[in-house]
Amino acid sequence: MSKAGGDEVAGGSSSEKAQQPEDETPSGKVPSKLSATTTGPGWTKVSCPCCVSEQVEPLVLVKLGEKVRPETKRWLIKLIGAPQKDGGAALLAHPGEDASGDIIAVSAPRCTLLRATEELGLCKPYRNGDMEAFSYNDRDNFKDSDKMEVFLTLAERQYIVKYELDGLRAQRDLRIPGLSDSYTLQHRDNIWQKLGSARVIVDTLPLHNPEQLKNLSEAWYCGNQLAQPLDSVNGYFGSSVAFYFSFLDFYTWSLLLPAILGLSIAYFSGEVQKEMVDSVSASGVTHVEHDSAVSGHMILAVFSMLWSTVFMELWKRRSSSLSYRWGTLNLAERFAEPRPGFHGELGVNPVTGRVEPLFPEWQRDLRMALVSVPVVGLFLGLVVLGMLCFYWGEAQVQQLHKDWDSLLSQTLLYMPSVLHIVYTNMLATVYKTVAQSLTEYENHREESAYEKHLTTKVLVFTFFNYFAVLFHIAFFKQDVPLLRKRLASLLIVTQLVNQVTEVVIPFLVDRFISSPQRAESEDDPQEDKFRNQSNLPAFPGLFAEYIELLVQFGYLSLFSCVYPLTAVLLLINNLTEIRSDAYKICKLFRKPFFPPVANMGVWQTAFEVLSFVSVVSNCWLLLLSPRLQELCQENGMSSTNILLLAVLVEHVLILVKLILAVLIPDEPDWIRKKREHIEYTSMQALKQQKIQSEES
C-alpha cells in the first residue's frame, strides 16, 4: 500500500490489454457478443466506441463468497458488462488473475459514467466556467468531459459504479447459474441484494488509489500545515466526508475566539488556580466563587449566545459555497431510482412516470408513530434510569467519603461519574443498532431520507444521553460548582476515551496484529493488493464523528460559561482530532462509499437547534450567577422580579437570534443568482421541449 503502488495500478491494468474498438451492435446481436467476450483474461469489452481507452482503472472490488462456482462468477461478470437495456450495469468487469478466484474488479466506461453523472444531478464546469447540471447530450460543452479522471473525481467514479451495481434489477424471472432454485430472481428483484443474501457477494468496496492517497495524506496530516486540502478530500472520499472535515475545520477555527476569551477570563480571575485546586482536591462542592470570576461567567454567557448564532449562520453560507464548488448544488436524488433496500408494490411513480416500487406515505408514517417512537421512548427511559442510578450512587459515595475520608474514598468520589459515562456509552452503542433496524423498517425511498431519519433518531438519543445529567444539575439542582466539576470531567474523560477508542486502538491493532500478516512487496500481484484492502475493517461512518462534534458544541454553547476553559480544551482536542480523523480514514479503514451530498443534512439542523437551546441555558445560568443575584438584591429586586427579568431577556434574545437568522441569507448572493439561473434555464427548456416532442 506504499509508494510504488500507484504505477502498479496503471501498469497492471494496461498490461491486461487495452480495449478494442467494436462497432455498436444492434440489440439483437448482443447475447452472442457477451458470450464471446467474458471468458478471456482481460476486462469485458465496452459496447460503444467512444468508451474505448488505453487504460482501465480498477475502481471497485467485488469480493465473492468462497463457495461461489465458476459459472456463477462468469454469469456475474457477464451481467456487469451487459448494456443497461439488457438489464446489465454497462460496467467493465475483470475476473482477476484467476478466472475462478474470489474477486471481481469493476471499472466503468465513459458513457456509463457520464449518464450516471446526469442521473445523479451532479454539476460540472461548463465551457463558460460556470457550474451547470451535467447533461449527457450536451457533454461536449463541459470541460474535460473526455478525460474521466479529471472530469469526475475518484469518489464520484466509484460511487457511480456502486450506484449502477446497486441498481441492477432482474428484467424477468431468472435462475442464477450455479445456485439453488431458492435463489431464483423474480421480475424487478434487486440482483445485488439477492446475491448478497445468497452469500455470492460478500463485499463491495472501492479501491484505494495509492498514489493519490499518498499525495492526499502528505497534504493533510503528515506535515504541520494548518489548512486542510478540502478539495482533494472531496475528490478522494466524496462530498460527505469533505463536508465533515470542512465543518470540523470551520468549527475549530471558530473556537479560537471563545478560547482566547475563556483563557483570559480564567487567567485574570484566577480561575485557573481554582480549577486546579478543584480537580486535585475534588472539593468542587464548596463555594469558592470570586467576584471577578462571576463577572467572567456573565461575559461568557452572553458571548456564547452570540457566537453560536453567528457561527451557524456563517457556516451555512460557507456550506452553500462548498456545495456549488463541488457540484452538488442541484442533486436529483428524488428523481433517481429508489435506494436498494426500498421495497413496495410495483407502480408508476407519479413524479417521474417510471415503473418502480411504491410505498404509501401513510404506511410509513404509521410505522414511525407506532413502532419507532415508542422504541426511542423506551431508550430515553433507560437514560433517565441511568441518571437516577448515578444520583443514588453519588449520594452513597459522598456518604462513604464523609464516613471514611481516606484517599480511597476520595478516588471513589469519581466512580459514579465514570460508571455513568461508561453506561451511557454502552447504551449508545446498542441504540445505534436498534435505530438502524427501525429506520430500515420505515422503508424510506431515498438514501438521504434514510440517513436523515437514522441520524435524527441517534441524535435525539445522544442529546438526551449526554445532556440529561447536565440539564438536571443546571436546572433542578441549580448547583453551579457541581456543573463545573461535571463538565470538566466529561470534557477530559470523553475526549480521552474517544481518542483512544477511535485512533490508538485501531492503530495498534493495525500496526502489530494485522499489518505483519499482509506485508506487501512491489512484486505482489495486483490481485493480492486488492485482497489486502478488503481485509481492513470497514469504515464505521461519520455518525460518531458528528456526534462527537455536536456534543462538544453542546458543552460549549450550553454550559461553557461556568467553565471558561471549555473552548481551550476543545480547540486542543480538535486540532489533534483533524489529524487523527484524517489518518484514520486514510490508513486504518477500507475506503468508504459515500453518496454526493449538498450539505451536512440533518446535522446542520441539530447544531442550529442547539444554538437556540443555548439561549435558554445561558439565560438560566446567568440567572444562577451569584454575582447577578447579589447585584439585584442590592437594588432591592425580589427573586420573582429577577426571574421575570431573565425570562424577558431570554425572549428578547431568542427574538434577536431569529431576526439575525432571517436577515443573514443562508447562501451568498452570487450563489443565489447561479441557482436562479439554473432554475430559469430549466424552465425555459421545458417550454422548448414540449414543442420538440410535439413536432417529432
Place this chain on the structure above:
Amino acid sequence: MSKAGGDEVAGGSSSEKAQQPEDETPSGKVPSKLSATTTGPGWTKVSCPCCVSEQVEPLVLVKLGEKVRPETKRWLIKLIGAPQKDGGAALLAHPGEDASGDIIAVSAPRCTLLRATEELGLCKPYRNGDMEAFSYNDRDNFKDSDKMEVFLTLAERQYIVKYELDGLRAQRDLRIPGLSDSYTLQHRDNIWQKLGSARVIVDTLPLHNPEQLKNLSEAWYCGNQLAQPLDSVNGYFGSSVAFYFSFLDFYTWSLLLPAILGLSIAYFSGEVQKEMVDSVSASGVTHVEHDSAVSGHMILAVFSMLWSTVFMELWKRRSSSLSYRWGTLNLAERFAEPRPGFHGELGVNPVTGRVEPLFPEWQRDLRMALVSVPVVGLFLGLVVLGMLCFYWGEAQVQQLHKDWDSLLSQTLLYMPSVLHIVYTNMLATVYKTVAQSLTEYENHREESAYEKHLTTKVLVFTFFNYFAVLFHIAFFKQDVPLLRKRLASLLIVTQLVNQVTEVVIPFLVDRFISSPQRAESEDDPQEDKFRNQSNLPAFPGLFAEYIELLVQFGYLSLFSCVYPLTAVLLLINNLTEIRSDAYKICKLFRKPFFPPVANMGVWQTAFEVLSFVSVVSNCWLLLLSPRLQELCQENGMSSTNILLLAVLVEHVLILVKLILAVLIPDEPDWIRKKREHIEYTSMQALKQQKIQSEES
C-alpha cells in the same frame, strides 16, 4: 351598470367591426401598416391571422388627460397596437366614439395573451387534466387554448393588458408627438410611467363585465348562501382577492369552535351577566372573579394555543391546494421584467441574461438600514407616546370621577380610550403613506418584494399600535379585569368604526351623491358607461382588510381567554364582513388590478408569528389567573416556583407547536407530487434543450 349592460358590451364591440385577417408583415413594412390602420373608428388590427376574432372585448380603459392633443392620442394608439419587436405592446386599442375623446379602450389579441401567460408562469389545464406551466409553443395541448374567454379568466386577461402596458419601454430616444421636449423619451425609459408623469395618461383601469358581475354578486352576497363562490371570485378579481376571501372564509368557519366554547363557558360561568354589569357600571377594576369563571379562563387559554396552531397549519394546506387549482403554483415573477417603478443602471441580468436595469443588493440593504428602519422606529415611538398620554388621561379621568361621581364623569371615563383609539387610527393612516414612499425608495425589483416590504412595515407598526396597550396591561400592570374591559371596548368600537367607514359611508355617498349624477340608461353610448366606471373611487387595496383580520386574530389568540365572548363577537362580525367586503369590491369601487399570487405572502407569516406569540401571552395570562395562584398556594408553592413552572410550560408548548408545525406538511401529498413532477419534467427538458441548441 345594471342588467342590460352585458349584451351591450358584446354588441357594442362587435358592431365596431370585426378584425380582418392580414398577412404577417416583415418588420420593414410595419410603419406603413400602423399609420394606415390607427385612424379609423374600430379597433387597431392584429398582426397575426390566428388572433383575428369576431368580437373584441374591451378589457382595460385608459383615461387620458383633458389637454391631450389628438396626435398624441393617435401616437399612443399606434404604440399600443404595434408588435412587441417594434417596441409596442401588441394589444388592440380603440379610440372610443370620438377620435379626439379622452379615453382609449384596450383589448388583447390571442397571441399576446398566450405569450404573457407563459411569461407570468401561470399553470393551465393540460390535455391530460393536470395543471401544467403554460408554454406558448405547446399551446395546442392545453385545454381551451383557442377560447380566450374560457382559457384565461377576466382578471388574468386584464392583468396581462396592464402588464404589457406597464412593460412598454422606449427602444430608442423618442419625441412624443404633441408634447413638449421636456418629455422626450430616453432609451429604455418606461413609457407608461413617463406618460403618467406628463399627465397624458390619468388612469388605467380594468373594465367591469356587467353580466359576469351580476352573476357573481348574486352567488356571493345577494342571497343567504353560506359558501362563497371562490372560483368565480378568482376568475373575476384575480387570485389576490380570492386568497383574501378564501382566508376570510376559512377563518370564519374556524371561529365556530372557539365561539361555541366561549359561549358555553360564558353561559355556565355566569360570565355574561358579569360582563353586562361590568360594561354598564364601568366598575371593571373591582375584583368580581368567580371560581368557575377562572377555570373557564384556563380552558380557553390552553384551547387558544392549540387552536391557533392547528388553524394555521390547515390553512397552509388549503392555501397550496387553492394555488394549484388557480394555476399560480409556479409563478415566474423573478424571471419576468422588473416592476415599472424599478430603476437602476442598465446591465445584463445574471439570471435571465436579458438587458434590464440592475440595482445592487447592498445599496438596497443600506437604504433599508439607514432610512427605513429609523423612520419606522420613529413612528413606533409615537405609538408609545400615545400610550403614555392615554395612561395620563386615564389617571386624570379616574381622579375626576372620584371627585365628582356624576353621570357626566362616568361617561368621561371612556374618553381616554376612545381618544386613544382615534389617535391610533389616525397615526396608522399617516404611517401607511410614509411606508409606501419608503418602500418605493428601497427600489425593489419584483412587485411581490415591494408588496412584502410594504406590508411588513405596515404590519409591524399595526401590531405595535393595536397591541402595545394590551400587552402593557397584561404584562406590566398585570390587571386582568382592565384587560377584559379594554378588549371588550376595542372589539366593539373597532368593529363598529370599521363597518361604518368601510361600507356605510361609501354606500351612502354612492347612493345619494355620486349615483344620481351618473344614472345610466340602456341607450347610453358604451363610452359613457366606461367613463362612469372611471368616476368610481379606486379600490383601496387589501391592506386594511388583512390588517383587520390580523388584529382580530391577535385579540382572539392572544387575549381571548380573559373575555370568552371574543370569538362570538368576531364570528358575527365576520359573517357580515364577508358580505360587506364582497359588496364593496363589486359595487362601490372601480375594478382593481391584482397580480396573480400563489399565497397570502407575508400575511401568512404574520399570522404564524402571532400564533407563536399567543403561546407566550396565554401562558402569562394563565399565570395571572387568580384561581391558579390560589391552587398553587394551597399546595405550598412559592410565587417563584409558580413562575418557573409557567416558564417551563411555555417552553414545552412552544416546542410542541414547533414540532406540530414541522410534522404537519405544508402542502398535501398530492400537491407535492404534482410539484415534483413539474420540476422533474423541466429538469429533463433542460437536458433535451441543450442538445437541440447544439444541433441547430
